[in-house]
Amino acid sequence: MNQPNRLAGGQIDRSKQLTFRFDGKAYAGHQGDTLASALLANNVRLMGRSFKYHRPRGAFTAGSEEPNALVELRSGARREPNTRATIAELFDGLEAQSQNRWPSLAFDAMGINDLFAPFLTAGFYYKTFMWPKAFWEKVYEPIIRRAAGLGRLSMQPDPDAYDKGFLHCDLLIVGSGPAGLAAALTAGRAGARIILADEDFALGGRLNAETFSLGDSDGPHWVAATLAELEAMPNVRIMPRTTIIGAFDHGICGAVERVSDHLLAPLPGKPRQILWRIYAKRTLLCAGATERPIAFGNNDRPGILLAGALRAYVNRWAVTPGKTAAIFTNNDDGLRTASDLMAKGVAVAAIIDTRSQGTRIEGTNHMFGARIVDTKGRLGLESIVVRRSDGQMQTIACTTLGVSGGWNPNVHLTGHQRGRPVWNDAIASFVPGECPPGLTVAGAANGQMSTAAALEGGAQQALILLNDLGFAASRPELPQAEDAEFRLSPFWHVPSGKARAWLDLQNDVTVKDVKQAHQENFRSVEHLKRYTTMGMATDQGKTSNISALAIMAELSGQSIPQTGTTIYRPPYTPVSIGVMAGRSTDGHFRPTRLTPSHKWAQEQGASFVETGMWLRAQWFPRPGETHWRESVDREVLATRGSVGICDVTTLGKIDIQGSDAATFINRVYCNGFAKLAVGKARYGLMLREDGMVMDDGTTARLAETHFVMTTTTVNAVAVYRHLEFCRQCLWPDLDVQLISTTEAWAQYAVAGPNARKLLQKLVDPAFDISNDAFPFMGCGEITICGGLRARLFRISFSGELAFEIAVPTRYGDALIRQLMEAGKEFDVTPYGTEALGVMRIEKGHAAGNELNGTTTAHNLGMGRMVSQTKDSIGAVLSRREGLMREDALRLVGFRPLNNQDPLKAGAHFIAGTNPEAATHDEGYMTSVAYSPNLGHAIGLGFLKDGGNRLGETLRAVNPLGGDSVAVEVVSPHFIDPQGERLRG
Amino acid sequence: MIINHPLLGPRDAQEFTYLGDASLIDRPDWSAEDANEQYYGYAYLRDNPAGLHRELWFHEQGDRSWLVVTRNTLTHEITRVEFASHVARLAGRSR
Missing domain, CATH: 2.40.30.110 (Aminomethyltransferase beta-barrel domains)
Known part of the structure; x- marks a missing residue:
């Protein structure tokens, strides 16, 4: 297929032709293209509609800072809205749709919003839709939401898997431009474990987009040779398609690796993306810089790009958005774009240079002291209107325009722990100020704007860090590179008449909106941001914030550093919710704990209920029972009439041993435990220090120095934590040890008048469990079924003659089957949590509903249990007057x-x-x-x-x-x- | 965050459970004349410093030790990690 705007050269694989669709129409591109570069190659400049005014928009950048070219990528369940076409790698069969337009991208009926622009200026939603109040929710908001928006969600479950992972290294290098590669060479050769991460699929940063020489080679070839050396080092991990999204506490960085975003669908067994947590001893930020535009009338038409992006399209992807170009710049870097365009055979109609003088570029009309005041072209740039230094207006035909207002160092990560960047007059931008501990900056991100300075900066910073970490390192031989002076004369916007000059392209904020915010006294940067929504879109104002600050500074008569910046917060670029969730979806959101009788209960057709993380049998329906109440009523009556069995394994069990175990338990329960005899169990009430009830349960004394405490199911973890606090922080010299044995023992309640008869069939004859030998609240270690060790507790939650029998968990399934078999002659009935609940309410036993964190022992009718004669947790405050009324x-x-x-x-x-x-x-x-x-x-x-x-x-x-x-x-x-x- | 456990070395904060001010170690004497007042202060009154804070962390998914962590609440910098039992003993707590 014909690609009319494809040039010669570039870093694309022309042997691999890829076909893709945009808004249903088929196009061709090459391996190495992004969706944006492939669309431009096909002379498609119009890629989207703006958020508020539905203005026609095209790619403005060639990277992750893109505000305009947002599309819906893929179809069906994989459809993903708001994908930036400038970083979406082209693959064969790619489908993309434009968004926020109706009925079509070229004719968008909502473009009518643009005519109502005077009513939709800064803060319009605070003013316009205030009355009548009831209209907001029912009328205004639905209309606004439909008119202003981004892409559509698929509304289907995500079919792909996402992973989380952990990485450790000595040095994390963020960005693989000249600074990052020089640092990686230095550290890699020194033997340090390094991670080199870059958000791009091709490493090399700006070196891929430039034509100047590096030593006797060029950028792309030096990058390839350097990467080949690094890839051969076992101590180096190279991570393309990986964005460092945040710099967190103690040297931990978050990273998103887009493992399969460049494929039609993930390969079998591969995740779509991985969220990495990187533990780095040192982090070197080599994130480069982002170009900023100059604002002028109608500066948002498709075909108008940042000059550096235009140069990247021409050099790296061998495409031009238009056959005739113009350049608008306040600095020398913009001039490079003009030279590179001409070298590739693209006509440059004019260079509009805001400076009054400088080095003239030959072969084009280099106009010093000129300004662009307006542009024409309904769905794409057709011409620009220039006010020359002599004041005359001139219209110049061109279909693409590169704009450069300077470069802003990518300081974002340095601000993630509230560090504020500082103003640097030499480059008229902010450079890193105080950085998070362990993080330093090199290259353009640090204001080192030439290639030579970036290479040197990367190597030097790496040497410092390696020295800190104790590695012997030496500076690598670095290639000779351009070291041009960064010549810029700050220029932010062209004062224009009626034509709107756009600052934040994604949220449709204009220079006029900033002026209005100033007039209405929203002058602090944080107010400016929120009042105008400046910088609040998905691009977070990467191309626009500094310009808006500069204009606010100009209006308020302050300097830019006095005006200040808003705080940079993670993530650096948008992160999908899917990768944040990782594998924790659906049933994997949290673990499910199964009781030892679970398999058996499933065989009985039990209905289950979640109690905390546990899945417990709720009731066991029998054939013919049509309502849960029938099952529950039957289970209750059968238990009280003969015998029932319930799995109570989920109750927390804490094994407490030591010569001071009795003393310890006596202090954590409010009632007395010091004199509990061996072979006996007792109900215990546990208070919080503020006197409220924390938990209850029974504790059994198996031996002089050995107790087993039970807790409620839901409080098992919290009670254990509390007991360890008491043991370690309050009474560190008591001889007592704790361990949770909840999952070590399977435990069943056997309740009802025939409970003893049933158990006698299983308990080995050596153990007498008659009422005399084993009375109410008795406990002991026994054997059952011919030698299996077990614990027996004569305790009752149901109010019946009841035992709880515990065996090692691995015998739990066998025991329930044995009990059911042996109980046939008594018509033994398994009961679930509902019958358990009915029986405890019939007995008036408090449970979670009553122990709700606001109740005292006095409220529960157990006030007299709180011993007055000993020290116990919560006793003092439980006696407060107000609680004892x-x-x-x-x-x-x-x-x-x-x-x-x-x-x-x-x-x-x-x-x-x-x-x-x-x-x-x-x-x-x-x-x-x-x-x-x-x-x-x-x-x-x-x-x-x-x-x-x-x-x-x-x-x-x-x-x-x-x-x-x-x-x-x-x-x-x-x-x-x-x-x-x-x-x- | 990373907590440098005195026995186990650097561990991720996700393994720990946070409780709060390490002054919870200083549990008053229940039999004191003004026990009510002392317990009121102990249970309810906390300082909320902007800066260094000594606080209790429980290594719940580790060795189950309670630690006293000295953390700067402004920067999250951790300058000291001690076993709570040692701190308690130094404060005169025993049995």
């Missing part, structure tokens, strides 16, 4: 007056005929269940002075749902209040 909330039970009425957890109690208002709130319901034993709903809740109000009738109101139930205050012990069953 007589009318404090107390845990009581509730039943509906009408047996058919359901209860709702979260309902608030209102007395008498009081209105449903917070001022009359008397407490709230925490747990509710249907009790199949009682035949009606039951509830637990906190009620003011509840202990003294048994028998009273209240309303449990739910103002959100608009319903209310009459309830009676009752004892929280609905079943077997005397506790006879569990002692039987």
Whole structure:
């Protein structure tokens, strides 16, 4: 296919022709092209529409700083909006769509916004759409969102994988231009472990875009030879397509490697991108510089580019955006573009040089002291209007224009820890100020603007860093390179009449908007940024911020350094959410912990519920049961009627040993534990130091110096952490050791009148588990099934005669099967967390709903458990007057007056005929269940002075749902209040 | 951030859990005359310095030791890492 704007030379592989589509139309390009260079080769200058005014726009840069040429890349689930065409590598079969236009890129109906520009200036959304208030959400915002925007999401799951990785090195070199390569040579030869990262797919930085010589070679050839040497070094890792996105604490840098973005789809087993965390002893920033434009009337037409970008297209990619060019510059670097264009056979109609004098470029019309005031061309540049030094206006025909207002060092990473750059008059830009510890800067990023200075700077900085790190290094032989003086006369914008002069191309901010912000007193840079949205687009104002600052400085009569910059923050360029998430998607977001009986429970068709990270059986439906309540009611009745089994492995287990173990436990529980006998377990209540309840559980004394503590499932980690705090920070000399054994033991509750009979079938005959030998709250180490070690605890959450039996986890699956087999004669029934919950509410046991972090032992009716005669965590503050009030909330039970009425957890109690208002709130319901034993709903809740109000009738109101139930205050012990069953 | 563990060397901060001010080591005497006042200060009153801060970190995904880390809250620079048990003993805590 014909590529009308393709020139000779360049670093593209002409033997490899690639076909691609843009807005449905097929084009050809070559290996080594970007989407932007290939489109320009095909004489496509128009690539997108601007954010606010829908102005026609084309590629403005040749790199990651691109504000204009944003496209949707790929199709289907892989469609990715806002991709910069200037860095999208061309591949065969690439599909791209322009965005933010309707119905087509060339005819965009929303271009009408441009006519309303006077109403859409800085801060328009703060002023225009304020009234009527209700219109904002329903009318204004939807319209604005539709009219102003970027690309569309695919709305489908991302089919690709993303990885995270960790790398370590002595020296991380950010950028592979002359400074980075000289540093890499120096450090690589010294034997240091180095990482050389560059965001481009071709390393070499500006050396790929220039024609001047390096020694007896040229840029690209010197780059190739240098890379060949570096690639042969085992201590060097070269990472192309890798952007260092941020410089974080303690020498850690974040990096995104685009592993497969240059392919139609990732190769099998390969991720799309990798988020690297790089631990570097030293980091050398060699990120180069970004060119900045000069603002003038209608300076945003397709075909108008930064001069350095135009030169890069001509030299590296052998394309020109137009057959006839012009240059607008305030510095000598812009003149290089003119020379290179002419060398490639592109006509240069004129050089408009803002300076009054200088070295004249021959072979073109070099106009000193001139300005561009306006441009023409509806969908692409056709001509420029120049005001000559003599004041005369002249129109010059050209289809591409290179603009150079100077170069800004890429100081971004130096500011990621709030370092502020400092102004350098010699290059009229900011250079690095205070840098993050361990990070230094070399080359153009450090204001060293010639190739020779960059090479030397890179090598010298590397020598300093290597010396710091203890490596013997020597300066490598560096090639002779251009060392031109950086001659620039600051010039920011051409004062023009009506034509708008654009600063931030992506967010459509003009010089006039900055003037308006100044007039309305938004003069600090941070205010300017937010009021005009200057620099707030995806390019973060890389090409525009400094110019806007300069104009604000001019307006406010301050210097640019007095005006200051906004703070640079990570990431350096946009990062996909996918790579931030890595593999942590869907079920991999966090680990799932399975109980030892999980496989068996699955075989029974159990329904599961997440409790923390655990997956627990919620109930076990039987054939014919159509509603979960049927299953749960059956499980409760069967357990209370004969025997039930529940996997309680998820409860936290902490093994506590040492000669001071009893002393330790006595201090972390508020109730007494010092005198707990060996072979006994006790309920323990644990407070926080502020007196609130932290957790509860049972702790068993297996031997004089050996205890096993249980915690609630959700607090297992926090309680363990707390105990280690107490042990190490409060009482460091107590002889006590802790270890979490939650996952070491599989534990089952066996509950119900036939629990003992069932267990006796498994427990080895040497162990007597009769009521006399093994009474309520007894515990011991036993063997079962002919020698398997086990632990038995006679504790009960259900209120029935119950045991908990623990075996090493690997026997957990076998034990549940054994128990079920042995229990057949008792019609043993497995029960899940719902039945467990029903039975504990029937018994009035507090659980997570009641231990909610705001309740005290006094609230729970356990105030007397807090020992007055010993030191324990939380005891002092639990006795505060305000917490001990007589009318404090107390845990009581509730039943509906009408047996058919359901209860709702979260309902608030209102007395008498009081209105449903917070001022009359008397407490709230925490747990509710249907009790199949009682035949009606039951509830637990906190009620003011509840202990003294048994028998009273209240309303449990739910103002959100608009319903209310009459309830009676009752004892929280609905079943077997005397506790006879569990002692039987 | 990287915390230089006294035994295990430089470890990523992600392995640790943060608690807060190391003054939590200085738990008051429960039997003191003004225990209420002392505990009120201990549980609720904290300094929030802009600069050096001694704070407790728990190596939860490591050796489970509590550490006292001296960190500059303005720069995140860590100048000292000690075992909390050593700090506690130096402060006179024992059994």
